[in-house]
Amino acid sequence: xxxxxxxxxxxxxxSETLSLTCTVSGGSISSSSYYWGWIRQPPGKxxxxxxxxxxxxxxxxxxxxxxxxxxxxxxxxxxxxxxxxSVTAADTAVYHCASVAAAVNAFDIWGQGxxxxxxx
Amino acid sequence: xxxxxxxxxxxxxxxxxxxxxxxxxSQGISTWLAWYQQKPGKAPKLLIYAASxxxxxxxxxxxxxxxxxxxxxxxxxxxxxxxxxxxxxxANNFPWTFGQxxxxxxx
Numbered sequence: 002x003x004x005x006x007x008x009x010x011x012x013x014x015x016s017e018t019l020s021l022t023c024t025v026s027g028g029s030i031s032s033s034s035y036y037w038g039w040i041r042q043p044p045g046k047x048x049x050x051x052x053x054x055x056x057x058x059x060x061x062x063x064x065x066x067x068x069x070x071x072x073x074x075x076x077x078x079x080x081x082x083x084x085x086x087s088v089t090a091a092d093t094a095v096y097h098c099a100s101v102a103a104a105v106n107a108f109d110i111w112g113q114g115x116x117x118x119x120x121x
Numbered sequence: 122x123x124x125x126x127x128x129x130x131x132x133x134x135x136x137x138x139x140x141x142x143x144x145x146x147s148q149g150i151s152t153w154l155a156w157y158q159q160k161p162g163k164a165p166k167l168l169i170y171a172a173s174x175x176x177x178x179x180x181x182x183x184x185x186x187x188x189x190x191x192x193x194x195x196x197x198x199x200x201x202x203x204x205x206x207x208x209x210x211x212a213n214n215f216p217w218t219f220g221q222x223x224x225x226x227x228x
Contacts, residue, residue, distance in 0.1 A: 048157075048165065048208055050217040063216045064122070097164055106212045107155035109176065111164035 003028045003035070005098050005112035013092075013119050019085040023098030023112055030079045031056060036101045038108060039072060039083045041094040049094075053101065054081060088119045123147050123211050127220035133228040140196040142223045144209035149189045153213035156185055156194045159222075160205045168207075169194060199225070 009021035021039075028035065039051040052062040054072045062070050071084045085092060095116050099108035124147035134140050144154065152172035157165035167176045169185035172192055182197040196203055204227055209220040 047222050048210070048219040050210075050219065053217075061215045065216075105155075105167075105170045105174075105176075106153065107167055107170040107210065108157070108165070109167050109170070111166070114164050 003100055003110045005100060005110055007096060007098050007112045007115040009115060009117070011116060011118060013088055013117060014121050015089055015119055016087055019083070019088050019092060019096075019117055019119070021083045021096055021098075021115065021117070022080050023082070025079045025081070025100070030074060030081060031076050034103055036103065037072075037074070037081045038099050038101055040097045040099060040108065040111075042097070042114070043091075043094045051083065051085075051096075090119050093117065093119045122216055123150060123214055123218055125209055125211055125218050125220040127207075127209055127223050129223060130221065131224040131226060133226045134199050135228045136199055136201060138199045138228075140199055140203075140225060142194045142207055142209075142225075144192045144194070144220050146190045146192075146211055146213075150192075150211045150213035152188045152192075153211055154185070154187075154192045155210045155212065156183075157208045157210065158203075158205045159208065165208060196225075 004026045006024045013019045036055040038053040052072050054060045069086045074081045095114040097114045098112045100110040102109045126145045154172045156169040159165040173185045206222045206224045
């Protein structure tokens with residue numbers, strides 16, 4: 002059974018870069034059966050899609066964040082990562098990584114989420 | 122971007138009630154819609170994908186229907202563990218977008 006776990010700093014200073022890693026277990030990140038995504042949720046608010054990365058290496062980002070976001074895969078570590086540059090307090094949120102089963106085209110397995118606070 | 126509008130934003134219901142939540146897309150999304158359940162402090166859980174396909178392990182009291190711009194999630198007989206917030210999400214076009222959520226509360 003696929004499992005995902007986010008890791009990274011819980012506190013980031015304004016204007017710096019937020020970096021998170023999602024470790025995948027129970028399956029290969031290189032599988033063509035899955036692709037991978039990031040979603041965030043500001044405290045007390047709804048869900049916001051950040052972006053997806055496909056096994057081909059193609060990436061799709063939310064235009065609201067596009068110029069600041071990078072998603073990449075490290076197949077040697079079975080991980081994928083998220084970087085958000087030039088963060089502000091508005092980037093404070095719980096960040097979730099998730100898998101998308103290609104046959105389902107929805108986020109079927111989620112990491113528990115990690116709270117990232119942007120504050121000096 | 123495709124805007125997803127959920128209604129109602131909240132509903133008070135009793136155990137055993139039938140609850141219907143609607144998601145309206147600003148343009149047609151065929152059946153590229155998923156429904157998620159989220160409980161406080163937890164990650165969302167996939168309930169329905171492709172508008173009407175029940176995710177493995179999800180109770181059959183959950184069902185989805187519709188296509189195009191109006192899609193619905195129905196809980197046929199509300200159980201105590203179903204009190205939560207529900208979100209729809211379209212995967213027809215990038216950027217993928219979520220509805221604002223519907224909170225199902227105890228009456």
